[in-house]
Structures are given as C-alpha cells and as structure tokens.
Amino acid sequence: MDGLNTVINKPIEKIRQFKPSTRLKKEDMINLGKSKISYNAKKIFLYLLLINLSYVFIYPIIHMVITSIKDMQDYMDITVRWIPNKIFFENYKIALSMLDYKTGFFNSFIITVVCTIGHLISASFIGYGFARYKFPGRSFLFGIVVFSIIIPVQVIIVPLFYEFTQLFGLLDSRIPIMLPTFFGYGLRGGLYIFLFRQYFINLPKELEEAAKIDGCGKIRTHFKIILPVASSVCMVTVVLSMVWHWNDHFEPRVYLFTAKKQTLMHALPKLFADLEKIKENLLAGDRSKITFSDDIADMFLKEVSIDAVLMAAVNVSILPVLIVYGFLQKKFVQGIESAGIKG
Amino acid sequence: MNGKLKLFNKKIRIKREYEGFLYILPWLIGTILFFCYPVYKTVMISLGRITTYTGLVTEWVGLENYRRIFTRDVTFLPNFVTVIKDTFINVPLILVFALFIAIIVDKDIKGKGFFRGIFILPFLLGSGYIFKTVVGIEVEGGVTSVSQGINIPAPVLAYMGARFTQIIRMFLDRISLILLKSPIQIIVFMGALQSIPISLYESAKCDGATEWEMFWKITLPMLVNQILFNTIFTLVESFTDLSNPVIDSIMGAWFTDKNYEYTSAMGWIYLLFITLISAIIFAIWGHINKTKRQQY
Numbered sequence: 001m002d003g004l005n006t007v008i009n010k011p012i013e014k015i016r017q018f019k020p021s022t023r024l025k026k027e028d029m030i031n032l033g034k035s036k037i038s039y040n041a042k043k044i045f046l047y048l049l050l051i052n053l054s055y056v057f058i059y060p061i062i063h064m065v066i067t068s069i070k071d072m073q074d075y076m077d078i079t080v081r082w083i084p085n086k087i088f089f090e091n092y093k094i095a096l097s098m099l100d101y102k103t104g105f106f107n108s109f110i111i112t113v114v115c116t117i118g119h120l121i122s123a124s125f126i127g128y129g130f131a132r133y134k135f136p137g138r139s140f141l142f143g144i145v146v147f148s149i150i151i152p153v154q155v156i157i158v159p160l161f162y163e164f165t166q167l168f169g170l171l172d173s174r175i176p177i178m179l180p181t182f183f184g185y186g187l188r189g190g191l192y193i194f195l196f197r198q199y200f201i202n203l204p205k206e207l208e209e210a211a212k213i214d215g216c217g218k219i220r221t222h223f224k225i226i227l228p229v230a231s232s233v234c235m236v237t238v239v240l241s242m243v244w245h246w247n248d249h250f251e252p253r254v255y256l257f258t259a260k261k262q263t264l265m266h267a268l269p270k271l272f273a274d275l276e277k278i279k280e281n282l283l284a285g286d287r288s289k290i291t292f293s294d295d296i297a298d299m300f301l302k303e304v305s306i307d308a309v310l311m312a313a314v315n316v317s318i319l320p321v322l323i324v325y326g327f328l329q330k331k332f333v334q335g336i337e338s339a340g341i342k343g
Numbered sequence: 344m345n346g347k348l349k350l351f352n353k354k355i356r357i358k359r360e361y362e363g364f365l366y367i368l369p370w371l372i373g374t375i376l377f378f379c380y381p382v383y384k385t386v387m388i389s390l391g392r393i394t395t396y397t398g399l400v401t402e403w404v405g406l407e408n409y410r411r412i413f414t415r416d417v418t419f420l421p422n423f424v425t426v427i428k429d430t431f432i433n434v435p436l437i438l439v440f441a442l443f444i445a446i447i448v449d450k451d452i453k454g455k456g457f458f459r460g461i462f463i464l465p466f467l468l469g470s471g472y473i474f475k476t477v478v479g480i481e482v483e484g485g486v487t488s489v490s491q492g493i494n495i496p497a498p499v500l501a502y503m504g505a506r507f508t509q510i511i512r513m514f515l516d517r518i519s520l521i522l523l524k525s526p527i528q529i530i531v532f533m534g535a536l537q538s539i540p541i542s543l544y545e546s547a548k549c550d551g552a553t554e555w556e557m558f559w560k561i562t563l564p565m566l567v568n569q570i571l572f573n574t575i576f577t578l579v580e581s582f583t584d585l586s587n588p589v590i591d592s593i594m595g596a597w598f599t600d601k602n603y604e605y606t607s608a609m610g611w612i613y614l615l616f617i618t619l620i621s622a623i624i625f626a627i628w629g630h631i632n633k634t635k636r637q638q639y
Contacts, residue, residue, distance in 0.1 A: 057461050061464055122370070130367060133360065147618070150578070150579055158385070158607070159388070162399050163381065180377045183372055336534045
C-alpha cells in the first residue's frame, strides 16, 4: 500500500514543483505600454492604500495587546494611546489565575481536537457519497445539507438540549458538543460536507478505480488515497473547524455548567462580572473570595484596571489558536487557493 | 440475452445506490437525531403551549404565538427590520470590499504573504465574544472605536462642526466593521484571482481592452461561483452573528425568560426569512451555471 501511495504522490509532487522559467505576470499584461512614472505613482498609491487597510485589520490585535500591558495610570491617561509608560505584566498574572487557565485550556483543547477530527472524517465520507454516487433523492438530501448550514443553532437549541439531557441522559457532558460532528452536524458541519462535495465532483475517478482494481477496500481507499488527494480541502476544514470550535462559546454555555468543564471562551464573559465584584469586595475590605495572593490583591486595588485584565485574558485565550494557525497558515491559504471553492 | 443483461445492469445500479447510501448513512442518522427531531419539536412548540417540561409535551394552540409577536411585541419587529436592513446593506458591501482588497493584493506587490496574514487576523478572533469585547468595549460612548485611529484634522473639525464628524465617524465605523467581517471572503477571492489564466488578459490586451473593461469582461465572469459562495457564506455568518439583534433576543428569551413557545415562533419567522433569501441566491446560482453550460 505504501508503494501505491508513493506512486500516486510522486506525479502530484512533480506538478507542484513545476515552474516555468519565464512567466508573464498579469501585471505585465495590464501595464503593457504605459509610462513608467504613472506606473510607479500607481504603485505607491497601492502600497499606501494597503497599509491603511491593514491598519483596520490589525487594529483589534494591537489594541488588545497594548491595553493588556497598561496599568491604571496609563489606562486613564488619554495621551497614552499606543506606547505605555511601563510594561505591566500583573494583568496577565491576575487573568491567568482567575481564568483557571489550565482546566479551561484542557477543556477547550479536547473539544476542539475531537470536533475537528469528527468533522474531517464525517464530512469527507458524506461529501464523497454525495459527489460520487447517484441514488434516489440525492438532490433533495443535499438540499437538507444546505438548509442545515443556514439554520442558526440558536433556533433549535432547546429541543436539542432536552434530547441530550433527557433522552440520552448526558447532563453536563462534552458529548452533546462532540457527537454531532461525527454525523456531519455540529458547528456548521454542513459547510464542510458542501466543500468536500464540490471538490470531489470535479475530481477524476481514475485514482479510485485503479485502487479498486488493485484490491483496495473502500475504507482503506478513503484514508490512503482520497484524503491525501483532497488534502487541500482537509486543511481548510481543519482550520475552519478548529478556529470556530475554539472561539465558540454558545454551545459550551448551554451544555456545560460546572466550573470543571468550562472552556476558555465560556469563562471569558463571566470574568468581567467577576472582576467588578472582586474589586467591590476588595474596596469593602473582604478578601475571602480571592484566588490570588495578598500582594497582588493590594496591587489590584490601586493599579489594575478591569479592562486591561479582561484584554489580558482575551489574549491568553486566543494565543493557542494564533500559534497553531501560524503553523498551518501557508497550507491553509494554499488549500483555499488550490482546492478553490468551485461552484 | 438482452433481458439478462438488463437484469445485470439493474443489479449493479442497485448495488451502487446501496453503496452511496452507506457513505451518507452517518449523515442520515445525524439528520434524524440532530435535525429532524429538533426542527419538528420547535415547530410543534411554536404552534402550541408547553404543558409538561420533561419531554416538552405541547398542547396545540395554532398561530397564537405568531399573532402575539406581530400584535403585542414592541421589540421584535424593529429588530427584525434592522436585521433585514443590515443584511441588505452589509452583504453586498462585504462582497465588494473583499473583492476590492483581493484585487489590490493580487497585483504585483511585495509582501503578499504579509498582507494575506494580516487580512486573516479578524477571522482568528472569531465572530463571537472576543470580537464583541474588542470592538464593543467602548461602544457605550455611542460611537464604536474601530476607526478612532483615523484622526480628522482640527481645522476641518472646527469648520464642519460636530455633526459632520459624527457622520464621518459612523461611516468609517461601518466600513471598518464590514472589513473586519470579510477575511475568509478575501482569501477565497484571492485564490480565485490567481487561477484566472493570464492568456485571457493577454488576448484582451491585444484587442485593445482597457483595465476597466478587463475587470468587467474577464475578472468578474470568472469569479461568478466564488461570488455566489461568498454570498452564502456571508449570509450564514451574519445570521449567526452575536451582534444580530434577533438572535440576541432569541437567546435572551431562551436563557432568561424561558418562554420557549414564543422564542420558537420568533426563530421560525426569522428562519423563513433566511430560507427565502438563500433559496433566491441558490436559484440564481443554478440559473447562472445552466446558462454557462449552454454557452459552451
């Protein structure tokens, strides 16, 4: 089987590496016969425009990072906008201890990984089935897939909740979030089916037929041939599913209620209310409900602004996604480009 | 002989159909468990009154809940109108801006990867709570702060007055929010733009086409599928967005009021609207693909 794998992968690899030595760019065609000055002026304008636009995109992140290292003084000072007078890391300490970062991270991690795997496997099988086989009622069933994409979870959450808690007896469990992903549902599950189906419809059948003639079973063909060939769509699915599950706070909020099973995104909205309460308690001199040490508590009263702590908490909770995305970015973008979203 | 062959063919066909069903079997199970049952239940709840909460047993009352929404509720209709307005303003704008940015980045510039990396950032923040916190933490002042970095020069301010500034700010905020909602769309368009063969532009150039004509006659027709995909994607995103007031009120009613019958009815009215729009878009999609096939 490994032999077959390399035989299949080799030509694809070669095609990917192939680059003609002299290649005209689209720009060369469009700008053919124009003067150099107007060309340069246009370019400078383009760069300025791009930098301006990227400011809008990068603004939230910069705002978050900068605010998270401000202390009370800098935070209140209007003149301090981008560069704080001193870097104040206590915000992070407080945020980490109040978020219960370890449990939160662990829970988010489990849900994200399992759900992503579930979406990958289920959507690839189902999308393949929809693309390759003709059976009665196919277009109607695919219509249901599309309908399941556009229907907001919020509309059907109560019956779902009752179904899981009363019929299946899954109270305060992660399974209601994870299980639907293995059946092509869950958080926007239909979208991945849609993507895989569009990809497989345009894919030639020869590879699978060759595998079949060589005596390769259906499931083995799927994992050894179809998934590697569709690796670009797989990448898109993995990244989208990962980011959305990590950032989702609606389903965890519905299904999980003990602090032990809280995800990071679930804990964030609570944090703000908690912070204000703690500050009130501290001002009143009540130190019984504080999770961090006394010297930080002293500091909390004088120097810490609640918004800054909140931003620090937001930062640490999206940091894992940023890091993982940093590793996957190149392949993800390539995936969207090469797989394309084809109609 | 012929009859035997027919029988054989039929057997093969049935076997293939059966195999196809095997592939989508998990989805069929999921549809019954996680789609048909909840949807059926919400319909029943929206048309009835819950008598026992364990098991959600309902009593039929007809369109009573719907009537209440349209006759008594003071918040739903304005919210709904806002959502419809937002949908019709934001979705086209998101598409236009995404295409615009994709075209700019697709030009022959340095640091493509850098800009691409920046344009995806809002997606990583998610459309959920974080986005709301970061963008909305200063919303209480009346004006969102996304565009606060853009300073309007003091003389202009003094001359035009506060009203003018406010309008400019609102305009910039709206555009910034729209830009922040369009990272995936930008990436999709960028991918599609790169796959348009250069020879098309080459021949157009030889025939004396201007850049403007090239955009309308080559770029746009080649992007039809991506535009339609992005439209659906943007719609889905906006429907489940947290800043969507209808979804907000639905969620509020679920969690705090526990008025399930009423909320289900609200959900269904909203869903009807969503389905209508999506159906129109898919009809357009099908029509375009059909005419395309006829042309070739």
